[in-house]
Amino acid sequence: MINFDKYDVIIFDFDGVIIDSMKVRDNGFKAIFSEFNKTDVEKLVKYNRLNGGLSRFHKIKYFHEEILNKDIDESVIHKYAEKFTEIMKKELVNSNYLIKDTVEFIKRNRDSKKLYIASGSENNELNYLCKELGIGDCFTAIYGSPTHKNDIVKDIIETNKYENSKVVLIGDSINDYEAAKVNGIDFVGYNNISLKEFSSNYVDKFSMIMG
Structure with a gap:
């Protein structure tokens, strides 16, 4: 002990x-990436669950570069991160x-x-x-x-x-x-x-x- x-x-x-907060975070990624293929987004959700200690900035970059095989600018990463933050602030204030x-x-x-x-x-x-x-x-x-x-x-x-x-x-x-x-x-x-x-x-x- x-x-x-x-x-x-x-x-x-x-x-x-x-x-x-895991389900709320999962749903947050699904929301900010709603225009993308659901199968690709589910790959990110799985990655999120295995790497809970990593930041959203890393995961947003990972989604584009490793799952979609596309480059992404830092400014775009921050725009996605801001959208994610808005969702979290609304949802996770529930005690x-x-x-x-x-x-x-x-x-x-x-x-x-x-x-x-x-x-x-x-x-x-x-x-x-x-x-x-x-x-x-x-x-x-x-x-x-x-x-x-x-x-x-x-x-x-x-x-x-x-x-x-x-x-x-x-x-x-x-x-x-x-x-x-x-x-x-x-x-x-x-x-x-x-x-x-x-x-x-x-x-x-x-x-x-x-x-």
């Missing part, structure tokens, strides 16, 4: 860990999407530990959603894309001079695991049992653990 007492800093992924198990864990630890969010979600949207959902003030800082998650985690550690052994990242995707590994910190998997293949640290329910 994992004991979080040894950590001073907990970095959370957002989608799939704090909020159950019913929050994962109560995680939120209760966050509230239990907000006064004794430094809590952060490092997410593939767009930074401004992420901060907006956390504020609207009433959880923003639980965190020391909230960071999102387009900065890559690996770099966000690195900046959190280096800027604050945290000891790596005192920092843990909680995530639900292989991208989260890689962000922890590349930065030399512990990783805890959540809400994705396939992560047990990569890490022995896995939480089924935060309500069942210490800390």
Whole structure:
């Protein structure tokens, strides 16, 4: 059983860990790419589910370059991303999407530990959603894309001079695991049992653990 007492800093992924947003995100991609072939869009949806920790900017580019085999300008990527953000801001302010198990864990630890969010979600949207959902003030800082998650985690550690052994990242995707590994910190998997293949640290329910 994992004991979080040894950590001073907990970095959370957002989608799939704090909020159950996968279907909403899937539908967002379907909406912004509604003029394209449905089979191609479904390939992107599948990619999205396997790579939850990557940003929409990356996924929009991936859709065009890897699935459609077409070039895409950065300006066009940002236009699609803005449309996606508009949809997310309208849909994800519903508190019913929050994962109560995680939120209760966050509230239990907000006064004794430094809590952060490092997410593939767009930074401004992420901060907006956390504020609207009433959880923003639980965190020391909230960071999102387009900065890559690996770099966000690195900046959190280096800027604050945290000891790596005192920092843990909680995530639900292989991208989260890689962000922890590349930065030399512990990783805890959540809400994705396939992560047990990569890490022995896995939480089924935060309500069942210490800390």
